[in-house]
Amino acid sequence: MTDSTTAVDAASGSPSWLADARQRGSFRRAVRRWYARHRRDLPWRRHRSLYRVWVSEIMLQQTQAATVVPYYQRFLKSFPSVRRLALADEEQVLRAWEGLGYYRRARNLHQAAKQVVRDLQGRIPRTREQLQALPGIGRYTAAAILSFALDQPHAILEANTRRLYRRLLAASSEAGSDRSLWAFAETLLPRVRIADWNDALIDLGATLCSPRQPQCSRCPLTRWCGAFTSGDAESFGTAKPATETTPLEELAIIVESGGKVLLRERREGEWWSGLWDFPRIRLSDAESAADFDRLRSRFLQETGIEIDTAVSLPTLRHSVTRYHIRLQCLRAEADNRTDDRLRNGYRWIDREQLERLPLTATARKMAQWLSTGGVD
Numbered sequence: 001m002t003d004s005t006t007a008v009d010a011a012s013g014s015p016s017w018l019a020d021a022r023q024r025g026s027f028r029r030a031v032r033r034w035y036a037r038h039r040r041d042l043p044w045r046r047h048r049s050l051y052r053v054w055v056s057e058i059m060l061q062q063t064q065a066a067t068v069v070p071y072y073q074r075f076l077k078s079f080p081s082v083r084r085l086a087l088a089d090e091e092q093v094l095r096a097w098e099g100l101g102y103y104r105r106a107r108n109l110h111q112a113a114k115q116v117v118r119d120l121q122g123r124i125p126r127t128r129e130q131l132q133a134l135p136g137i138g139r140y141t142a143a144a145i146l147s148f149a150l151d152q153p154h155a156i157l158e159a160n161t162r163r164l165y166r167r168l169l170a171a172s173s174e175a176g177s178d179r180s181l182w183a184f185a186e187t188l189l190p191r192v193r194i195a196d197w198n199d200a201l202i203d204l205g206a207t208l209c210s211p212r213q214p215q216c217s218r219c220p221l222t223r224w225c226g227a228f229t230s231g232d233a234e235s236f237g238t239a240k241p242a243t244e245t246t247p248l249e250e251l252a253i254i255v256e257s258g259g260k261v262l263l264r265e266r267r268e269g270e271w272w273s274g275l276w277d278f279p280r281i282r283l284s285d286a287e288s289a290a291d292f293d294r295l296r297s298r299f300l301q302e303t304g305i306e307i308d309t310a311v312s313l314p315t316l317r318h319s320v321t322r323y324h325i326r327l328q329c330l331r332a333e334a335d336n337r338t339d340d341r342l343r344n345g346y347r348w349i350d351r352e353q354l355e356r357l358p359l360t361a362t363a364r365k366m367a368q369w370l371s372t373g374g375v376d
Contacts, residue, residue, distance in 0.1 A: 015168070018187055023224070024187075027188070027221070027224055028190050028197075030220040030221060031200050031204070031220065031221070032196070032200065033220065034200070035196060035199065035200035035203060035204075038207070039199065040203055040206075045148075045199065048148055048149050048195065049149060050145065050150070051082050051124060052076065052149075053144070054124065054149075055075060056068070056072055058105050058106075058108070058109050058141070059071060059100060061102070061141070062102055063101070064206075065206065067100075074096060078096045079093070082113050082116055082122060082124060083117055083122050086110075086114045086116070088110070090110060090274065091358055093106050094274050094275060094358035095358040097358070098359065098361075098364065099364070103273065107274065108135040109135075109136060112134040115134060126150065127146075128142040131145060142154075143155065147194045147195055147198050148199070151193070151195050153189060154194070154198075155182065156198045156201070156202075157178065158202070159205070160201070160202045160205025160206045161205050162178075162181060162205075163205050164204055165184050167209060167214070167233055168221065168225050168226060169226060170226035170229075170233075204219070204221070212234065216228050243322045244322065245319075245323065245324050246324070247324050247325075247326065248325045248326070249285070249287070249288070249326050249328070251280060251281050251287075251295065251327070251329075251330065252277075252278050252316075252327050252328070252329050253278060253299065253330045253331070254278055254366055255279060255305060255307060255332050255334050256334070257348065259350060260349060260351065261278070261348070261349055261351055262347075262348060262349075263346070263347060263349045263363075264276065264344065265345060267345070274358065275358050275360045276349075276357045276360070276363060277359065277360045277362075278362075278363050279302060279303050279346065280327070281295070281299065283295075289328035292330070303342065303343055303346045304342045305334050305341070305342070305346070306334070306335040307334055307335060308333070309332065310330040311330065311332070313331055313366070315327065316362050316365060318362060327362055354367040354370070354371070355367075
């Protein structure tokens, strides 16, 4: 099922329409008409300063737009400029980022802001090469920042556009390589209104050309789409098969003493590094929170603190990379609140500080139990 529009040039491996200026023009007009009617109203599109676009692009790495919106608004309220971000403590930055995940992004953004203020007098770079010299900014992010904030002529390639391009190029044997996809994106790039163009392609990929059950009947690009012409669009550009998950059992304990709770800042190389967490230990297949008498010695070895009895709290479930964690939770009083016996970086923290500290997602939930005096 092939027509002249989606036929492939044997020499280049590209669809034949790509070499036809009129077809490229028709393609661009179809994209722009669709975007004019269906564009998503996202806060980072309303005020396109270099700083605001930069923050949004870092947050959008590996995270869907709908999830990012409230975090973006909260972050800008705390750090409305690159100078305010550079002057902040890392703990403040992580607290504002808390819940969004992939915390290395926040630390890289913070370090890059410091570099911009220290070395560039607070002026965010306006070239791709200079931007890519900053922590956390690669080829796509630099191109996105400059095209969205300054309308510079840079093509983009991220999850949504990669999937869209692969489906458009389904007839090409080279369609799977990023090198060919970047070249394709650059060929499509118009001369004007670059920000709207790139936003339109992202929106098409995010809303119509989805990984599963793409909405081809609503797509304005079917006449140019090799995957649609093949009759099996879903088989092109889909996500990689899900990684096999590994279950883990862990135990977390809220340990209290005189208005203080026991916490530890997670270290570099650990999950959620830079965030604070209640004591938690890995359980073997044969262990559970019900066997607390058997676990007290392990807890003492981990923290340096002895606890007598514990009260059961609800079990939390969460995922990290390929691990699905079942976190059994307890609440206990310390028998010996002696600072010089603390181990592994544990500290006694005033309960009032919990609201200001950046906590892991499970620790934040447990802290809410403390503040409300109950569980939900």
